[in-house]
Amino acid sequence: MADLTTRIGSLTLRNPFIGASGCFGYGLEYAGAVDLASLGGVAVKGLFLEERQGHPPPRIVETPAGMLNAIGLQGIGVRRFVAEKLPELRRLGATTIVNICGSTLDEYCEVARILSDHEGVGAIELNISCPNIKEGGIQFGCSLHGTFDVVSGVRKVTTLPVIPKLTPNVTDVASFARASEEAGADAVSLVNTFLAMAIDVETRTPKLSNVMGGLSGPAIRPIAVRMVWECFQAVKLPIIGMGGIATAEDAIEFLIAGAAAVQVGTANFVDPFIWSKLTSGLDDYMQRHHIARVADLVGSLNIPAKAHA
Amino acid sequence: MADLTTRIGSLTLRNPFIGASGCFGYGLEYAGAVDLASLGGVAVKGLFLEERQGHPPPRIVETPAGMLNAIGLQGIGVRRFVAEKLPELRRLGATTIVNICGSTLDEYCEVARILSDHEGVGAIELNISCPNIKEGGIQFGCSLHGTFDVVSGVRKVTTLPVIPKLTPNVTDVASFARASEEAGADAVSLVNTFLAMAIDVETRTPKLSNVMGGLSGPAIRPIAVRMVWECFQAVKLPIIGMGGIATAEDAIEFLIAGAAAVQVGTANFVDPFIWSKLTSGLDDYMQRHHIARVADLVGSLNIPAKAHA
Amino acid sequence: MLLDVAAEVTANTQLSPDYNVIALSAPDIARVAQPGQFVMIRTQPGLDPLLRRPFSIFERLRDASGSFTGVSLLNKRVGVGTSLLFSARQGDRVGVLGPLGRAFVPVDPPAEAWMVAGGVGLAPFVTLAEALVERGTPMRLFYGARSAADLYYADWFERLGAALHLTTEDGSRGDRGRVTLPLLHALETTPAQQHVALYACGPTPMMRAVAGAAEHHGRSVAVSLEPVMGCGMGGCYSCVVPVRRGAGRQFVRACLEGPIFDGQAIVWDALGGH
Amino acid sequence: MLLDVAAEVTANTQLSPDYNVIALSAPDIARVAQPGQFVMIRTQPGLDPLLRRPFSIFERLRDASGSFTGVSLLNKRVGVGTSLLFSARQGDRVGVLGPLGRAFVPVDPPAEAWMVAGGVGLAPFVTLAEALVERGTPMRLFYGARSAADLYYADWFERLGAALHLTTEDGSRGDRGRVTLPLLHALETTPAQQHVALYACGPTPMMRAVAGAAEHHGRSVAVSLEPVMGCGMGGCYSCVVPVRRGAGRQFVRACLEGPIFDGQAIVWDALGGH
Numbered sequence A, B: 001m002a003d004l005t006t007r008i009g010s011l012t013l014r015n016p017f018i019g020a021s022g023c024f025g026y027g028l029e030y031a032g033a034v035d036l037a038s039l040g041g042v043a044v045k046g047l048f049l050e051e052r053q054g055h056p057p058p059r060i061v062e063t064p065a066g067m068l069n070a071i072g073l074q075g076i077g078v079r080r081f082v083a084e085k086l087p088e089l090r091r092l093g094a095t096t097i098v099n100i101c102g103s104t105l106d107e108y109c110e111v112a113r114i115l116s117d118h119e120g121v122g123a124i125e126l127n128i129s130c131p132n133i134k135e136g137g138i139q140f141g142c143s144l145h146g147t148f149d150v151v152s153g154v155r156k157v158t159t160l161p162v163i164p165k166l167t168p169n170v171t172d173v174a175s176f177a178r179a180s181e182e183a184g185a186d187a188v189s190l191v192n193t194f195l196a197m198a199i200d201v202e203t204r205t206p207k208l209s210n211v212m213g214g215l216s217g218p219a220i221r222p223i224a225v226r227m228v229w230e231c232f233q234a235v236k237l238p239i240i241g242m243g244g245i246a247t248a249e250d251a252i253e254f255l256i257a258g259a260a261a262v263q264v265g266t267a268n269f270v271d272p273f274i275w276s277k278l279t280s281g282l283d284d285y286m287q288r289h290h291i292a293r294v295a296d297l298v299g300s301l302n303i304p305a306k307a308h309a
Numbered sequence C, D: 001m002l003l004d005v006a007a008e009v010t011a012n013t014q015l016s017p018d019y020n021v022i023a024l025s026a027p028d029i030a031r032v033a034q035p036g037q038f039v040m041i042r043t044q045p046g047l048d049p050l051l052r053r054p055f056s057i058f059e060r061l062r063d064a065s066g067s068f069t070g071v072s073l074l075n076k077r078v079g080v081g082t083s084l085l086f087s088a089r090q091g092d093r094v095g096v097l098g099p100l101g102r103a104f105v106p107v108d109p110p111a112e113a114w115m116v117a118g119g120v121g122l123a124p125f126v127t128l129a130e131a132l133v134e135r136g137t138p139m140r141l142f143y144g145a146r147s148a149a150d151l152y153y154a155d156w157f158e159r160l161g162a163a164l165h166l167t168t169e170d171g172s173r174g175d176r177g178r179v180t181l182p183l184l185h186a187l188e189t190t191p192a193q194q195h196v197a198l199y200a201c202g203p204t205p206m207m208r209a210v211a212g213a214a215e216h217h218g219r220s221v222a223v224s225l226e227p228v229m230g231c232g233m234g235g236c237y238s239c240v241v242p243v244r245r246g247a248g249r250q251f252v253r254a255c256l257e258g259p260i261f262d263g264q265a266i267v268w269d270a271l272g273g274h
């Protein structure tokens, strides 16, 4: 068995595989399918300060090799989370990454503060990239200043690792990674979903009640891998990569592109038993290629000189 | 039979279906599969002033519901095109849209001038969005000023319809449609491919010789539809929509989102006989829904008031 | 106990141009399945289609010796996934994840159990009927379809001892019209002191009508809803249904708190989707 | 004449754990196919896999009365598309687009035709051999594989009158080692005035070696290359092969100007991909 541990700032993960935020409930929903302690981490559904109803259905629609979602960040709010979910996650030995949202900078900070006061939070993932709600922080995530402000603001109020989650809906994602680094982030995670839409041609109405939604799944993987590679070249921060990972080979592609860990979302819907396949697949690969540690794989892409260009 | 004609500025197309640039050779390659005169138009492979070798293979790689390409704009150059290809395209009754590239603003203008001097060019599509070559105009396509300059520059040297082709690799594609409109474009076409990459995990090298390539095919359709809808709300210009169209229903989705015509690229590789299926599918749909003219379908998306939001 | 089985298709019986019953070898799922529970089906390997599709467990299959061999699905062809299941061949493999969701609560005698099924909505009632028979609970099946040819398994229910109230849109069998007609009649002619538990599955308008009629007559009704489901496990929040909570209402996940709901608790006006 | 046929799989003969011959009912394509031409195969409906896969036409199938019934492919399982073809079942349908590409030019007697095949590279030679037999051209088949079990159809060529020069990596049949060994020997022992046309298909290193040997002995060789092909029709420029043009070289589309090329014209150093 190769050494699958990987480090995200001060946090050491058992392996690089993390349940993606919004695709893994609060983690506990999957305790019957997988031992949460066997995962690298569990990124819980995005949390605001207060409870949220989210958008009316239909909230998802399948698209070629992907899906659109516009859940609208339905959630129980951070206070109920720390009271009702966090203790159980601790008991089960999960490494919990809490994905947080805010309508204002203050809300991000307040949510972060509350989380910092409780045992069992491994890291805070700043959702500044949800494409589905106006006040979902996307106005922060699409502006370099906004990104800098949220990250540095939250940085001040917590000692937990702070991981801004970047949107792919920008011209130059690497610049947002840089802004995050300058603002004191411990890592960056990418990508969130691509803003997209689907139309019912019979009714000529949008298929989602929210009109637009976020595209996820294997369809987006080649774009996400490119963005991870761009960020890897731009910053020293550890990167949590995601976007369409459905097999160990897909995950390895992200590691080679520069991700120190990966999140798996949509594929977990299709196969909630995917996690053991991912770890054993990575282990096999590393042994076959005589790679001792995940760190030796991270960013190991080599680009041949263009022989006949 | 419904009236399938549609207008792109001064140009009237027999139907909304155009062979996408770079996916249809110089059109003539497909004369054996489809009567070119039965198409709405033929957008030929991107042309520089001079011949180009393009990138070494491998130039494409299949991805989930899509493909990456980094052809590198191999081409015969505009002079050989007007001499060797254009006359035959005319003879076959094709409505020819010439996709042009330039390393400099002057080159775009020179290519446009040469085309304007020849009979049989229906419109000029400005490729300012090829992600695969540094000098492929992407530096124009990713900057609002660059876009404005190329469009207004070419506008001055030709009376042919000028159609800048927009890149999706930007934060706000609608602003590029606006810049094109202000610069005097007759229409805009979108989307070009999404910058992406794929890695061979066994060799840990990129699967494309060019490292990165452009993602096309059904995978990107929901993002492309969203961008067409955004542009439709932003400008009065006719829009040529594309990105992952593989069925008549897909094409209708673009028309409803605001496209006056569509291009089909990757799907033509899979089914070179797709064109009659597209036209008959659209005709059936329009008759079933009692839609007399394509114009009545364009941008007809209706967004229900959020009942229970 | 959650299972994911790469089940072999052991039989595919086409009942009509768009209905079929597909038998899947998944004994372990059959063993633990409760009435009205569902499974998430991966109709084909690969990425097209990508997501699983939810299906009620139709029958729990047994061999001659009575031990479980698998489950069957009553499938109606409406799109890509159900078309693949419709044309599946013996020996094909489909992924079966389950059993999932809350089960029906079968009533005990002297209460009567009335099942109201519209079209493919019959699916969850075979397992329920078997549970009711064990308890000796008197059963009625109100069952509506397009025409006689679409009233599948009616005779099976009759053999089990259920009183049948059949309707067809074309009147080719039973009463002509909606299944709610005989139901309303029965509700009106049944003395209030006779305890009756209603169970309904079918098109949303039908279930809504049944819930309304039941409420009017002071009867409870358990409805089996069919929202779009991305995961079936509580992970995605796609399957939410609006239910009354105190004064207001709340979106709850049908895959966890349903698909069986108290019909009176549903805010039908806000129930979008399917 | 280009055709796209939704062909039924009429037979699938598995020759080994990774080789099979799949028969497709596409009479019209069989009728017009020339030696060494290829087809683009859509292995399955839907979007996974998305692109067609190129395959040499292996056999042109005839019924008892001698009229064409379809084509067969010699398939080697290497990835998703070829795996689907490997496990395809009778009655399945696959899309067959073709025939495509330039054909072999069969030589006439007294010239001899030498075919050099490595593994699945045998595929284009059945149709070539039939054309050569019609002309009465003397044939030799140099054919290398992993082991005896992988030397498919060798006896078929022998019955057709071809002189066999077989090699296997494990020596289980014919000479042990590379197929280029007997070829080199034959080239050396054949008098220069005997006109010989070489045809080669197989792994790129093999074809390159054959081209080198042929050049060394002043013989021409037609190679059948296997670049990745996105469309097979000249639309995408993905399949380019570097060929000498005057002083320099040029990327030409293998689907239009190939897949058969003059081995001497290829710039082997610049031939990437497969």
Ligand SMILES: Cc1cc2nc3c(=O)[nH]c(=O)nc-3n(C[C@H](O)[C@H](O)[C@H](O)COP(=O)(O)OP(=O)(O)OC[C@H]3O[C@@H](n4cnc5c(N)ncnc54)[C@H](O)[C@@H]3O)c2cc1C
Pocket: A062, C038, C049, C051, C052, C053, C054, C055, C056, C057, C073, C074, C075, C076, C077, C078, C079, C080, C081, C082, C083, C120, C123, C124, C225, C226, C227, C228, C229, C259, C274
């Ligand atoms: C708990 C539950 C039990 C069900 N039991 C049965 C059953 O026993 N027999 C049966 O034939 N059908 C049943 N359905 C409906 C069945 O899931 C859909 O018909 C099926 O998902 C359609 O998939 P498709 O690919 O053919 O259609 P498509 O339109 O191609 O599917 C596109 C997307 O919409 C979803 N979708 C489309 N129609 C429905 C629908 N009516 N309900 C939920 N999701 C839908 C699909 O799951 C998929 O995600 C059940 C649904 C639920 C929620």
Ligand SMILES: Cc1cc2nc3c(=O)[nH]c(=O)nc-3n(C[C@H](O)[C@H](O)[C@H](O)COP(=O)(O)OP(=O)(O)OC[C@H]3O[C@@H](n4cnc5c(N)ncnc54)[C@H](O)[C@@H]3O)c2cc1C
Pocket: B062, D038, D049, D051, D052, D053, D054, D055, D056, D057, D073, D074, D075, D076, D077, D078, D079, D080, D081, D082, D083, D120, D123, D124, D225, D226, D227, D228, D229, D259, D274
């Ligand atoms: C003109 C021509 C004739 C051929 N004839 C035969 C034949 O008779 N029998 C046979 O078994 N194979 C033949 N091949 C090779 C065959 O096309 C590939 O093995 C096949 O495309 C692999 O597809 P896959 O999905 O199994 O592999 P994957 O690796 O999953 O395919 C991924 C992509 O790479 C391409 N690709 C992968 N390997 C090759 C390859 N060796 N050559 C070209 N493209 C490749 C695929 O087409 C696809 O686009 C031929 C190729 C060409 C160009």
Ligand SMILES: Cc1cc2nc3c(=O)[nH]c(=O)nc-3n(C[C@H](O)[C@H](O)[C@H](O)COP(=O)(O)O)c2cc1C
Pocket: A020, A021, A022, A023, A045, A046, A069, A071, A073, A099, A127, A130, A165, A191, A192, A193, A215, A216, A217, A218, A242, A243, A244, A245, A263, A264, A265, A266, A267, C236
């Ligand atoms: C249904 C759904 C809900 C999601 N909710 C959130 C969320 O609350 N917060 C967040 O940061 N990302 C959310 N995401 C994005 C995922 O975490 C992930 O970034 C994206 O889906 C790409 O990964 P994938 O292709 O593996 O799904 C959601 C994605 C889906 C599909």
Ligand SMILES: Cc1cc2nc3c(=O)[nH]c(=O)nc-3n(C[C@H](O)[C@H](O)[C@H](O)COP(=O)(O)O)c2cc1C
Pocket: B020, B021, B022, B023, B045, B046, B069, B071, B073, B099, B127, B130, B165, B191, B192, B193, B215, B216, B217, B218, B242, B243, B244, B245, B263, B264, B265, B266, B267, D236, D237
């Ligand atoms: C192989 C290939 C080559 C392309 N070459 C060009 C080109 O030369 N000029 C251009 O503007 N777009 C080019 N494109 C982009 C297409 O015209 C189209 O914008 C894109 O593929 C999306 O459409 P699709 O999903 O239908 O293929 C190319 C696309 C592919 C797949």
Ligand code: FES
Pocket: C228, C229, C230, C231, C232, C233, C234, C235, C236, C237, C238, C239, C240, C253, C254, C255, C256
């Ligand atoms: S289907 Fe995903 S939460 Fe219910």
Ligand code: FES
Pocket: D228, D229, D230, D231, D232, D233, D234, D235, D236, D237, D238, D239, D240, D253, D254, D255, D256
């Ligand atoms: S395969 Fe597309 S040009 Fe040759």
